[in-house]
Amino acid sequence: MRWTLKPIPPSDKVKSLANTLKIEPVLASLLVQRGIETYEQAKQFFRPSFDDLHDPFLMQDMDKAVARIEKAIANKENILVYGDYDVDGTTSVALMSTYLKTKHELVYTYIPDRYDEGYGVSYKGIDFASENDFSLIIALDCGVKAIEKVEYAKKLGVDFIICDHHRPGDTIPDAVAVLDPKREDCNYPFKELCGCGVGFKLIQALASKEGKTAEDLTEYLDLVATAIGADIVPINGENRALAYFGLQVINSHSRPGIQAILEQVNKTEFTITDVVFIVAPRINAAGRMKHGNYAVTLLSEQDPELAKNYAEAINNYNLDRRETDKRITEEALQQIEAHEEQDRFTTVVYDETWHKGVIGIVASRLTETYYRPTLVFTKSGDKLAASARSVKGFDVYNALEACQEHIEQFGGHKYAAGLTLEEKNYHAFKAAFEKVVSETIDPNLLTPEVQIxxxxxxxxxxxxxxxxxxxxxxxxxxxxxxxxxxxxxxxxxxxxxxxxxxxxxxxxxxxxxxxxxxxxxxxxxxxxxxxxxxxxxxxxxxxxxxxxxxxxxxxxxxxxxxx
The missing domain is CATH 2.40.50.460 (OB fold (Dihydrolipoamide Acetyltransferase, E2P))
Known part of the structure; x- marks a missing residue:
């Protein structure tokens, strides 16, 4: 490991803050490192408030999204709440659907099948909406790149509201509303919400029309805190307040589904780390091993006994997932050693039999072992699908963008992404990815760094x-x-x-x-x-x-x- 001591903050700022707050200089130094230099900033940091949350109507298209949902409720339209199969997606769908059902009976949920439909908005999902008389789809944690699919839905008479937090492409889908703080034309003050966080801003906006505040929506924050932890978004700014109050809900009066998961471990008080390592893997396991619908059902259930049954089933999926990812990780390590690929700048492995639901976890394990940008491929229909993971400081999304001539589609973040490609392009892509990374990565990034x-x-x-x-x-x-x-x-x-x-x-x-x-x-x-x-x-x-x-x-x- 590389030990790196963070720069020591200016002594005058540290001394001033230590005197103001009457704390040890070393604690004041930690605060200054985090951009906290005044009493007011420290108060906001140590005592988060609902007043820290921004006006949801500062988000581009929020007014259009609210107007379209109000119209759907007034006209008794069928609304389909659509989300991805991971933790952020399933918590988003549970949040949006349970909130809308308090206003409107005709609300249903849809999670794409990981293996049949893949990530994000699918044609199959749109066909389902059209065939079952849904005139509005609210897509959460996905959709910001679904340009052709939104166009297809439009031709079938199905409107889209998109709530996403991924980086958009050059063009924004022609939906009724596209809520994404990462849009270049969006002036929303906080850019790092997760998908469930964007969904929360939408229900906050809807509730404000009835004179309600974010504090009146506290019961939904256990879902938001779970998504914030699982999606590894920055826990500062608005996310800090949402996570802070969400953890209070988790530790006092969490919804039956999350409560049932927490009861499986012998613990009384839960931190965000516990959410990441206890709640998130179990919710994820449903989409990995069976279907994301199981997670939405658990997270939406109001009956404690039924929730216990669902949580037990999901825990069994998680045990299966553990066995599967352990076996595949061992096979991937053997493949790397057999082909003597330990000296490369990247790890790219493929086996058509590997379980698509765990390749992201395997990619993370391989990154821990060799500490370099990693892709794990498996067969998905007639294509190859991969999960990408990166090392601290290296943007794997940009590296994939540089190889896009070999890729059919990709999306994600700086440190985690997914992609599909034609099998015939696999070797060319592997060579291109190695070349891009070897030419652009700082060699120091290939040794794990601990910042002190x-x-x-x-x-x-x-x-x-x-x-x-x-x-x-x-x-x-x-x-x-x-x-x-x-x-x-x-x-x-x-x-x-x-x-x-x-x-x-x-x-x-x-x-x-x-x-x-x-x-x-x-x-x-x-x-x-x-x-x-x-x-x-x-x-x-x-x-x-x-x-x-x-x-x-x-x-x-x-x-x-x-x-």
Missing amino acids: DAQLDLHQITPKFYRILKQFAPYGPSNMSPVFMTENLSDTGYGKCVGADQTHLRLTVKQSQSQSQLVCIGFGLGDKLELTTNEKHFSAIYSVDENEWQGSVSLQLRLKDIK
Whole structure:
């Protein structure tokens, strides 16, 4: 790992903020790093408010979207709420459909089949709408590139409202309304909403017509917080307020579907990290292994007993998913080694038998192993489909754009994307992708980097320090859990490898002459034990958290690396 110490913020700003807030300078320094320099900014950061949410009508086309939905309700039209099969898509569909059903009976949902229809708006979905007398489709978390499909729907007399957050192409679909803060002509102040967040802005706009505020829609924020965590969008600005209040809902009165998932684990309070690792994989598993409809049904269910049954079924899909992605990851690693491709700048692998539902997870695992831009392909009908993942600092979407002569269609973000191509173009694409990446990537990006927020001495880590640090949550991109470095550490003699396979490291460390001692746990760092034995001195990078053991809570360091 590359250890990179973030630039130390200007001392006058740190000192001023520390005095204003009456906090330790190191905590003030963390705030200044996050762009927080005044009392008002700190108040907004530590005490999010519904007042932090922007007026939804600042979003381009919002007035048109609201007018068209109001017309559909007034004319008793059938409305089809359409969304992608991942967490962001299924939470969006559950949010929009459950809200609209409080105003209008004729609301139905549609999730495309991952294998039969693929990502985004499909012709099959439009035909379904036309054949079943739907005159309006509200598409969520997809659609901003569906130019031909929206045109096709128009000819069949089906209107579209699109709520998306992906990067648009050069042309915007000719829909009734296209809500996407990433549109170049959209002046909405916050650009990083997830798909479910854009959906929430639409229901906020609809509710405002009845004199209601965002706070009156709090019950929907468990879905929004789940999507924010799962879609890895920045947790600052408006997303921070939405995630903050959404977590309060999750921890107090979450909808029965999410509650049923949370009851499967032995935990009382849930963070955004728990949402990412407990709730999101289970919701995703429905679309990966069976059908995204199962997730929408779970998230929309009001009966706690039925929700428990649905959650159990979805948990079984998740167990199947784990087995499948583990097997495919092993096969992909063997393929890379067999073809001696470890020295490339990219990882591109293909097997026609691999399960399309897990290739994104496999791509993430391969990226962790070789740490380079990665694509995992499988057969999808008569085409090849792939999931792309990237390394920090490298825009895989731009790299795919540079190879688009070989690609049929692609979409996504800087670090994650999907694409399809003709099988005959696979080798040409693989060569082109390797060439583009090798010519444009900074070689340093091929070594994982840990950015260190600040240096600490052990005695600075006190319960009061941690009490304030805890309020920096919810964590996520643009507000990651702070990482600290401490030098001149030594183990007190109790260091050992732990865990069923002895791959984790547990130490109790002290620093020089200081009396302070803290327990450390380093997951996957068992091979570093040798660096800490026989009173050797070492440096560590870590985050600070709490360890709960037999009713007792104490501070501990969660190690990321030691040298």
